Amino acid sequence: MKAGLQARMDRLFNRHGDGRAVCVAADHGYMSDVTPNVVKLRAITEAVIRGGVDGILLSPGQAMRLAPLFQGRDGPALIVRADWMNMPRLGTSNVANAVPQRILLNEKMITAEQAIALGASAITIYLFVGYDDEVEALGVDKCARFVNECRRAGLPCIIEPIAYGRQVTGANIVELLTLGAREAAEIGADALKIPYTGDVDSFRHLIEVADIPVLVLGGARSDNERDALELYAEAQEAGAAGCLMGRNVTKSPDPQRLIEQLCGIAHKGWTVDEALRGEVWEYVKLKAHPAKCTGCNLCVVACVASHDGGSYGTHLARLRIDPGKGVGQFKVMFCTLCKKCIDVCPTQALRWHPQSGAVELLVERCDNCGKCVEICPTQVIVHSDEGVRIIGSGTPAAPQKELPWYPVVCDLCGGAPECARICPTGAIFIEERKAFSPLAE
């Protein structure tokens, strides 16, 4: 059965000859809510296959129903979930389907032979660490028997350690996961499915300790499309052999694109930025959905922190949140690149920055007349705290003078504005500034 095991491992991990696999976990349907990502499973499965996914994790029933999609030499590898547990039904994320949970339960619902008959290339089973000794002992026993069963059948067994229960705290979760990873390897797992530990160093350590291929899981979906890619890129940097990402993919508005992006990182060596944008924006502008603004002011502090020596604060921010009229009617006020300040400047001290396309102050030309501050429709040009001494040769082009203050203008952080990066609700975001040339205007 060794040959069968190797063939199935290759089907999963070596479709691209790089030992990496981008996989989707779509086995949520029998444990959590009947959310759209569960109901539209066929469409999602087809989409991620179009995106070039290497493997898909399904419950046995869905594996039977969707089996035709896995056929053919280039079809993705099928991974089957062997067990059920009651933990996700507790109602943290799925109140409607909640049942009171008294103790953690975990049942096996398929054998290795049955999984192979379904065409599976691998099978996944949970291993709980940190709940209590009895549950952990039962879990180890179940996993050990199952690994043996898989080995006899020639089916790769992926163990998924979960740190869950009363012994788990924020202080020990990384240690528990690392321990669970090693435990799974000792039991005889062929690969691991495991959560990211949050940083590259501790995850690298976990992977070294496990010493078998590790697939990182994605966890709950983030609205920030960068998060899933960043998490995977970091896991891969730490040595992960791929990912088994669930809700981030299945709940994504565009699962195919996300898989293409993940595959780009896994198989083509793309960076997160390359994967994310797919195209280069030469110039950007800030845009806003004021209705989404909760008034948290993270943008304002992030703006200050990225300028002026890196301290945190709100003073001298290049944007602000106007409280507006009525409750919660915030207005996001930022540089709209309207050009009024450039036009009004009598000394041509303001211009488009040749690289970023933002407004730029040539301070040696500035007479601090204040016209730009006055005219700014969003009132985001502010007085500097301190003055500046210009030491020129004394000619009109290079004067010698002392300014008590100068206007502080938004520089779009050189093209990657911090305010848009940190905004938790997408109330401020960037768009491509098309058909713009700083010199022509």
Add this chain to the structure above:
Amino acid sequence: MDLKQRAYCDRILRVNLSTGAITTTSLPAEVMPLVLGGKGLGAWLLYTEQAPGTDPLSPDNMLIFHNGPLTGTTAPTAGRFGVTTRSPATGTYFDAYCGGYWGQMLKYAGYDALVVTGAADSPVMLVIDNDRVELRPADQLWGSTVTAATERLRDEFGHDWQSLVIGPPGEQQRNVASIFNETRALARGGVGAVMGSKRLKAIVVRGNRPVRVFDKQKYERALQLAFRAVRMSSKTTLLTREGTANILEIIDVMGALPTRNFQQGQFELADEVCGAAFREHNWKKDYACFACPIGCGKWTIPLDDGKVIEGPEYETIFALGPNCAIGSRETIIRLSWWCDEYGMDTISVGGVLGFVMELFQRGLISAAELDGIAPVWGDGAAAEALVAKMAKVEGCGVWLAQGVAAIAERYPEGKPFAMHVKGLEMPAYHPSAAKGTALAYAVSERGACHLRGAPLSELFGGAADPLTIAGKPQLFRDTQADTAAWDSACLCLFPGYGMTLKELWQLVVAATGFDYPAPADLQLLGERVSTLVRLFNVREGFARANDTLPARNLSQPMAGGPAAGHVVELEPMLDEYYRIMGWDHNGVPTPERLRQLGLAALLEPEVG
């Protein structure tokens, strides 16, 4: 060690309202790595500077406002601040925390803490404009509601100032009084009464000082990880969508939603008052505190008479809804409006209403004693009339606003079902259906509290069977230490539904440069702070006898639901908890444990 390069201002502002003296002192540099800030700093100042036996409403009681090292940065919820004092309701050490937009302003003005002592002869307000600090008369504001005072201050000072105010119950030193920053409150335990006893109506602050962290690059990296952890969490996603009310359904399913003054653990109208129902019918926009990526706050659609609130959140819904058998969302919003408008704590007010309704149900109180109001279960109009009495501090409201424990002294037959611990009304998790939480209510340094280490994960995290006591003391000890660390860093607890202590530790180490080799060191810090506040309470005469629960939880079996027949087996849990904490049988920390926690050397003169 230059604390100014380690995310602190290294300045404590001290205002004595009796003498008018305004001074500043620096932080206790050698103590800071041991207590961090926030709760730890407040506890340190109160324990080391306040004379034992100080009357909570006397001029000598310290009212300490504090932020933390991360306050004012872009850390998730970095606007949070707290207040520490001795509570008139409980007589214990008392700390309360608040989001809103005041905390970072105090930091930007250049202060890690503000210590108010003394009492003014006539109403005053404190005006803090960076280094310019002054007291001004506030006779014009005295008597005004929270909203009216806040709006007048905003008109007078402008949008770049932030205010803290009390309402009439605070002025008249009632135990239900809170301190408000716009719609957000430092609540519970009568912290507003302490401010009122000093005749301090308002504190306005403005600042523009920067906050410098120890290692900017490392801090930004830690921020990235923290924010991602918050975003990639289904629990924080639910908080964004339905606020804290998202848990109401599951708590009801678990039989732990206190109903009719804790006579039941399930409410027949739970569907009417759950987060999804409020989302569908009553909320129109999310509200976030300063630097919060979650935004659990919600603005309501105005009621017919134009009343709008920010809320209600889960505790408010429980207290003013199920606890009074009220299943109308509009009534809950209306009652909540009275609390917010006049500056009262919704949990305590709801606790009072539920208690009075049960007294009435049992014929132990008459309508005549309540100015003609007959508080029948579920009667929204009667509830509103009582709340209005408390808000305006008139008639029966004068004594009702002193809280459940005080009312139970007037009606001693109600004591077995007076749902408070140490004088603080119980929050929204029925202790008989959640044994670890019951232990936390009994032991917590500020009375019945769900935010001082109650292992709520037993209810909605599935960490353990909520109906067993096995392992609960350890679970409580761990959660208590985590929470104390979180409060000392002075972040809101909600990012902790995505972040773990590890992400907090990464932020704290990068910001302060303090030598905490592992997340566990922060947990140790939390235990140290929890022990320090225990020492305060021990000094004020609190001991094992006070770590208890109402008879309803200890000897009256739950009537129905999943926890039917259950009572809280408190004594064995207390024994084990004290043992784990290194406290003696009476709940007093042993000298040996104080040495292990590094407290003995610091407190040498006091502990001996």
